[in-house]
Amino acid sequence: MAKASSIIGARVGRVEGVEKVNGRAIYGADVHFPDALWGKILRSPYPHARIVRIDTSKVWQVPGVKAVVTGKDEPNHYQGKSIRDIPCLCWDKVRYIGDRVAAVAAESVEASEEALNLIEVEYQELPAVFDLLEAMKPGAPVLHDNAPGYDGAPADIMAPAGGNLLNKLTWGKGDVEKGFRQADIVLEHQFRIPIHHQGYLEPQSFLVKIEDDSKINAWSSTKSPFGTRAQFAKAVGIAPDQISIHAVHVGADFGGKSGAGELPICYFLAKRANRPVKIILTHTEELTVMNPDHYTVVNVKTGVKRNGRMTARTLQAIHGTGAYAGMKPGRASIGGAGTAGPYRIDNTYMEALQVYTNTVPCGFWRAPGAIQAVFASESHMDLVARELKMDPAKFRMINLVGEGEENALGKTWGGVKAKETLQAALNAAGWRTLKRANFGRGVAMYERGTGAGKAWVNLTAELDGTITVFTVAGDQGTGLQTILCQTTAAEMGLPYEQVRCRIGATADVSYSVDVGFGGSRSTNINSAAAVKACGELRAKLNAQAAKMLGCSEDRVAYKGGGFSAKGVRGKPFTLPDVVKAHGGPVTVSVETEVPRKGSSTSFVAQVAELEVDPETGRVKLHKFISAHDVGTIINPLGHQGQIDGEAVMAIGASLMEELINDQGKVTTTNLGEYKIPSILDIPQFKTVLVKGKNGPGPYEAKGIGEHANVSPPAAIANAVQDAVGVRIKELPITAEKVYHSLRKKV
Numbered sequence: 001m002a003k004a005s006s007i008i009g010a011r012v013g014r015v016e017g018v019e020k021v022n023g024r025a026i027y028g029a030d031v032h033f034p035d036a037l038w039g040k041i042l043r044s045p046y047p048h049a050r051i052v053r054i055d056t057s058k059v060w061q062v063p064g065v066k067a068v069v070t071g072k073d074e075p076n077h078y079q080g081k082s083i084r085d086i087p088c089l090c091w092d093k094v095r096y097i098g099d100r101v102a103a104v105a106a107e108s109v110e111a112s113e114e115a116l117n118l119i120e121v122e123y124q125e126l127p128a129v130f131d132l133l134e135a136m137k138p139g140a141p142v143l144h145d146n147a148p149g150y151d152g153a154p155a156d157i158m159a160p161a162g163g164n165l166l167n168k169l170t171w172g173k174g175d176v177e178k179g180f181r182q183a184d185i186v187l188e189h190q191f192r193i194p195i196h197h198q199g200y201l202e203p204q205s206f207l208v209k210i211e212d213d214s215k216i217n218a219w220s221s222t223k224s225p226f227g228t229r230a231q232f233a234k235a236v237g238i239a240p241d242q243i244s245i246h247a248v249h250v251g252a253d254f255g256g257k258s259g260a261g262e263l264p265i266c267y268f269l270a271k272r273a274n275r276p277v278k279i280i281l282t283h284t285e286e287l288t289v290m291n292p293d294h295y296t297v298v299n300v301k302t303g304v305k306r307n308g309r310m311t312a313r314t315l316q317a318i319h320g321t322g323a324y325a326g327m328k329p330g331r332a333s334i335g336g337a338g339t340a341g342p343y344r345i346d347n348t349y350m351e352a353l354q355v356y357t358n359t360v361p362c363g364f365w366r367a368p369g370a371i372q373a374v375f376a377s378e379s380h381m382d383l384v385a386r387e388l389k390m391d392p393a394k395f396r397m398i399n400l401v402g403e404g405e406e407n408a409l410g411k412t413w414g415g416v417k418a419k420e421t422l423q424a425a426l427n428a429a430g431w432r433t434l435k436r437a438n439f440g441r442g443v444a445m446y447e448r449g450t451g452a453g454k455a456w457v458n459l460t461a462e463l464d465g466t467i468t469v470f471t472v473a474g475d476q477g478t479g480l481q482t483i484l485c486q487t488t489a490a491e492m493g494l495p496y497e498q499v500r501c502r503i504g505a506t507a508d509v510s511y512s513v514d515v516g517f518g519g520s521r522s523t524n525i526n527s528a529a530a531v532k533a534c535g536e537l538r539a540k541l542n543a544q545a546a547k548m549l550g551c552s553e554d555r556v557a558y559k560g561g562g563f564s565a566k567g568v569r570g571k572p573f574t575l576p577d578v579v580k581a582h583g584g585p586v587t588v589s590v591e592t593e594v595p596r597k598g599s600s601t602s603f604v605a606q607v608a609e610l611e612v613d614p615e616t617g618r619v620k621l622h623k624f625i626s627a628h629d630v631g632t633i634i635n636p637l638g639h640q641g642q643i644d645g646e647a648v649m650a651i652g653a654s655l656m657e658e659l660i661n662d663q664g665k666v667t668t669t670n671l672g673e674y675k676i677p678s679i680l681d682i683p684q685f686k687t688v689l690v691k692g693k694n695g696p697g698p699y700e701a702k703g704i705g706e707h708a709n710v711s712p713p714a715a716i717a718n719a720v721q722d723a724v725g726v727r728i729k730e731l732p733i734t735a736e737k738v739y740h741s742l743r744k745k746v
């Protein structure tokens with residue numbers, strides 16, 4: 001039995017682990033009703049076209065069809081997280097191959113699919129644009145006639161109507177031109193990053209059941225139940241309190257499962273059929289029509305002195321947002337372009353742009369925007385170092401930010417451990433040891449602060465002396481429920497086994513907002529809410545105990561689940577005694593907003609060691625070192641799991657993962673073609689923790705959820721050049737690209 005005093009930092013297993021192993025954990029696809037119908041969606045075969053006519057009359061020839069709906073039947077319904085520009089069903093135009101046009105609900109999946117084939121749609125094809133650079137040129141086909149007019153569009157940064165530039169963000173400091181004039185060398189490079197899918201194995205699922213009182217119960221594989229409810233409500237034009245989103249476990253997310261998805265279509269069909277409707281996406285739909293990461297072009301230019309000090313940098317990241325921007329907030333999703341790294345640069349200008357194209361709409365991928373910017377900037381760092389004939393690690397060490405120093409965007413941090421983290425990675429990797437022929441080592445760095453935002457929690461002291469933590473968060477990989485139980489056990493001074501977690505629905509609480517689970521903030525904000533809730537729960541229990549002890553509340557001493565009067569000997573009242581005297585379970589509900597602590601960040605340094613076969617270009621990753629600047633680690637098992645999972649995800653993005661787009665059509669249609677790392681692709685891992693005490697979270701914890709999955713592509717590209725002398729500037733780093741680069745070098 002884990003003691004309360006040691007539970008913070010204990011390697012406890014996941015609270016939901018047993019039910020996942022024994023098959024009792026409920027995921028979205030597991031929820032079903034005997035009278036539920038199966039929904040299927042008809043999608044556009046064209047990247048850009050007007051819808052002239054839709055005829056659904058023949059669908060009724062298929063036995064079992066109970067409902068059909070088109071965009072013509074339900075026009076002007078838009079969805080999105082911030083910018084609501086995604087038609088729930090298209091009624092006038094389609095803007096990518098896969099755009100939703102109509103849907104059918106039937107007694108079986110087979111009947112729905114047969115009925116879809118009988119829907120007749122007449123299209124008038126329109127000119128399309130697929131390349132983000134072409135989309136920015138004058139005269140390019142325009143996807144949206146009035147993008148600034150969409151609900152939620154950030155008007156202050158939106159481009160004028162009539163173009164494909166969605167928005168532009170800028171950062172910087174100093175005088176860039178002056179900085180370049182001060183430089184001895186100025187280098188500029190361009191890098192390309194393809195579309196990546198989040199790679200979760202559980203396809204998204206959606207189920208809507210309309211009750212007799214018109215209340216709507218919904219189940220969705222979402223990491224953001226309240227956010228999903230708000231988007232769903234806006235999309236179909238009903239009040240959020242009419243909807244209850246039921247929490248289910250989520251089979252991984254990595255940024256792809258936070259929208260309303262197909263819930264609006266399920267609702268339209270359920271309303272017509274007067275029966276529940278369920279839609280489960282296929283893996284082909286997930287890969288070809290949902291919301292993967294952005295295709296990005298990054299241009300980086302740096303001025304540097306002969307002694308290695310950087311004097312100026314510009315960075316431009318152009319993100320192809322696809323046909324719609326609704327699956328990301330208007331600003332945050334391209335914040336990664338402002339990733340200047342953990343370096344001191346006095347003169348900088350950085351900009352990020354989002355551009356509409358007739359391709360699959362893009363959304364979040366773990367640490368949105370960062371992998372693109374860091375692949376470019378950290379690859380560029382090595383190229384600059386090589387031009388200086390300087391060791392790449394030494395070049396970084398010269399320019400790394402120190403305590404009290406400004407980074408390239410004017411931020412100053414406390415508890416800076418950038419150099420210590422880099423040195424720890426280099427030591428663990430044996431950076432200066434001899435390598436065999438065609439072996440290479442590459443280093444890359446990243447920094448990321450701990451996320452913040454709103455959180456809530458309900459705690460109940462039960463009659464048996466246990467504590468129940470209530471949340472509407474199914475688990476999507478963060479281990480949040482475990483962290484909540486650990487925090488509650490520590491704050492209440494109880495054994496871990498006396499705290500349990502229960503998940504429910506949005507209708508079970510009065511809250512209306514959450515920020516979902518992501519942004520390296522879950523532990524920070526939810527633990528903070530739990531700490532606050534435990535304080536309020538102890539206060540309530542103390543009030544009852546004071547009556548029982550015949551003393552004032554400030555005289556009550558609480559320790560390990562026992563209540564006594566200070567200075568008075570005698571057997572203390574137990575937690576069950578106090579709860580029973582209260583007349584039943586004691587519950588507190590807490591909602592809090594945790595501010596971002598800008599003075600705190602976390603540094604990451606990673607080293608890849610690999611071998612390149614010069615005859616074939618094949619890259620074999622042998623060792624991967626990940627060094628992290630950390631605070632208090634609440635659960636080492638979960639912490640290490642995050643690091644390992646992130647690194648493997650990024651290795652996949654580095655060496656093999658890519659959604660191939662051919663004139664707007666995604667041709668990577670299954671997980672056999674979209675290759676994610678297998679056990680044979682995983683190298684020897686080593687994690688090094690550089691411990692500190694300046695974490696912004698409870699117990700001085702720091703975020704870890706998006707720290708190891710950003711700089712690996714650059715580290716690997718740098719190692720390839722170290723091994724065989726060729727620079728790959730476009731991901732993934734395939735054998736074909738290395739082979740052809742080697743042949744050009746000869």
